[in-house]
Amino acid sequence: MQFVAESIPGRFVPLIGLLCVIVLCVSGLALLVPGIGQIPVIDQEEGSLAQSSRQMHDSGNLLLPEVSQQTPLDRPPLVHWLHVLSAKITQLPDNITTYRLVSVLGAFACAYFTYRLG
Secondary structure, eight states: OOOHHHHSOGGGHHHHHHHHHHHHHHHHHHHHSTTTTTSOOOOHHHHHHHHHHHHHHHHOOOSSOOBTTBOOOSSOTHHHHHHHHHHHHHTOTTOHHHHHHHHHHHHHHHHHHHHHHO
């Protein structure tokens, strides 16, 4: 009994891999992007994370995040830095969509690396 992958000629294998990545990206866009800006902030954690990242963006202090003049050191600042980078790229620091883009791109990266693992 032959497996399907063994019966495919070798020249089509890269095309099938590319097709899988395209399907992964299209399905990810269809599932993650619609409504990203219409849904209000529901979780208090999301709001405080976005607020501290916005304060980092506005103040220019990229070393330590601040929330209401307090420095939360319970998580690494990488997420804040990615949010500030997203705000600088999109030029929309007051829009919650800017801060949610980091999570969408992270979901795409996780899906892609999971695909690459096999």
